[in-house]
Amino acid sequence: MSQTALSGLSLDELWMPFTANKAFKKAPRLVASAKGMYYTDVDGNEILDGTAGLWCVNAGHGREQIVEAIARSAATLDYAPGFNLGHPLSFQLATQLAELAPGDLDHVFFTNSGSEAIDSALKIAIAYHQARGDGQRTRFVGRQRGYHGVGFGGIAVGGIPANRNPYLPYLMPHVDHLPHTHWHRREFLQQGAAGGGRRPGRRARGAGPAARR
Numbered sequence: 001m002s003q004t005a006l007s008g009l010s011l012d013e014l015w016m017p018f019t020a021n022k023a024f025k026k027a028p029r030l031v032a033s034a035k036g037m038y039y040t041d042v043d044g045n046e047i048l049d050g051t052a053g054l055w056c057v058n059a060g061h062g063r064e065q066i067v068e069a070i071a072r073s074a075a076t077l078d079y080a081p082g083f084n085l086g087h088p089l090s091f092q093l094a095t096q097l098a099e100l101a102p103g104d105l106d107h108v109f110f111t112n113s114g115s116e117a118i119d120s121a122l123k124i125a126i127a128y129h130q131a132r133g134d135g136q137r138t139r140f141v142g143r144q145r146g147y148h149g150v151g152f153g154g155i156a157v158g159g160i161p162a163n164r165n166p167y168l169p170y171l172m173p174h175v176d177h178l179p180h181t182h183w184h185r186r187e188f189l190q191q192g193a194a195g196g197g198r199r200p201g202r203r204a205r206g207a208g209p210a211a212r213r
């Protein structure tokens with residue numbers, strides 16, 4: 001990253017999540033803008049955004065319709081409280097989601113992030129069983145390696161040791177984990193699998209008995 005792009009910018013105060021902070025700050029990678037499926041960094045280089053943000057910009061960056069809708073919305077009503085006051089659009093979106101959701105999944109509770117959604121869902125499940133008189137139903141089952149965000153509930157049902165271990169004594173009780181399903185060796189011959197997966201049109205490498213386990 002060029003010194004011009006960094007001039008006057010202090011990187012010390014911001015603590016970045018899921019990032020090796022010291023390493024990042026020695027060799028920072030800063031983006032300045034985005035359009036379609038490319039970011040542009042502060043030096044003007046284009047970077048292909050292969051993950052669509054963090055899987056949340058799937059319609060592409062800077063889509064005119066979305067930019068205009070956000071601007072229109074902010075200009076009309078920048079914030080509508082959700083406690084005891086409502087906005088027609090929240091109800092309209094909830095109705096549309098209920099129509100899309102299968103079966104009798106016809107009630108919607110909005111949150112601000114995946115982590116908040118997971119912790120809310122865990123609370124709703126506990127409260128639901130208590131309210132119908134089945135307070136014995138208390139166990140949650142997660143998966144090893146599963147990611148459910150950074151709230152205390154999410155890391156309890158999540159299965160990533162580095163995210164859980166520092167907080168083990170404080171996590172929700174009554175949580176079990178099923179084994180994960182990501183077996184490198186078993187998936188060795190799968191097209192595109194990491195560490196030896198067959199590339200399209202190529203013969204598999206190391207296709208011996210050990211690889212098939």
Ligand SMILES: Cc1ncc(COP(=O)(O)O)c(C=O)c1O
Nearest residue numbers: 113114115116118147148149150
């Ligand atoms: C299954 C699952 N739960 C929870 C989360 C956390 O979402 P957020 O980063 O919005 O808190 C994610 C994010 O990737 C997720 O994939």
